Amino acid sequence: MTEVVEMTREGKEQLEEELDHLVSVTRKENAERLKVAISYGDLSENAEYDAAKEAQAETEQRIAELENMLRTAKVVGDDDLADDVAGIGRKVTVKNILTNEEEAYTIVGITEADPFSGKISKDSPVGSNLDGHKVGDLVEFTTPGGDVKYEVMKIEKA
Numbered sequence: 001m002t003e004v005v006e007m008t009r010e011g012k013e014q015l016e017e018e019l020d021h022l023v024s025v026t027r028k029e030n031a032e033r034l035k036v037a038i039s040y041g042d043l044s045e046n047a048e049y050d051a052a053k054e055a056q057a058e059t060e061q062r063i064a065e066l067e068n069m070l071r072t073a074k075v076v077g078d079d080d081l082a083d084d085v086a087g088i089g090r091k092v093t094v095k096n097i098l099t100n101e102e103e104a105y106t107i108v109g110i111t112e113a114d115p116f117s118g119k120i121s122k123d124s125p126v127g128s129n130l131d132g133h134k135v136g137d138l139v140e141f142t143t144p145g146g147d148v149k150y151e152v153m154k155i156e157k158a
Contacts, residue, residue: 004074006122007109008089008158012075015111019066022059030056069111076109084155086130088122091158094130094150097138106158107131 007015034056037049076088086092086107093104105120107130113121120127129141130152139150 003072005069005072005109005111006074006076006088007111009075009077011109011112012070012073015066015070015073019063019070022063022066026059027063030059083157084134086133086152086155089158091154091156092130092133092152093154094139095153097149097151098147102153105130108158 033052037052040046088107091106095102106118107122107127108119110121110123125143129139133152135152137152
């Protein structure tokens with residue numbers, strides 16, 4: 001059975017844009033690089049040819065990955081989750097009980113995660129433990145960095 005990939009509408013659109021670019025631009029660039037490399041002659045010791053073939057293989061692999069993700073994508077929309085429940089497409093503000101600091105995370109699908117911009121996957125240690133909680137809930141769990149104890153302060157649409 002194929003695994004469903006949950007994501008936001010924005011995340012799906014980003015994957016579609018990447019796929020379109022790879023198919024319409026990158027594929028053609030790879031073909032041109034191969035054509036030029038072949039024109040150099042002897043392919044047995046042609047570094048440009050090897051690099052062009054490798055780039056082509058990487059592009060085709062990524063295209064296949066994206067097509068599979070999009071084929072199995074389930075867009076989680078606002079109607080799929082109550083406004084006061086943490087989950088995909090929600091920005092969750094928590095207070096770390098141990099440090100008394102507030103942090104905000106936007107919970108997204110695994111393909112959209114970008115921890116440096118506050119987007120965490122629903123499948124990450126923090127995301128999976130916040131999923132389904134409401135404002136006022138205390139959430140305790142262990143991460144690779146140690147034990148965490150959060151109070152959910154605010155939940156809003158991302």
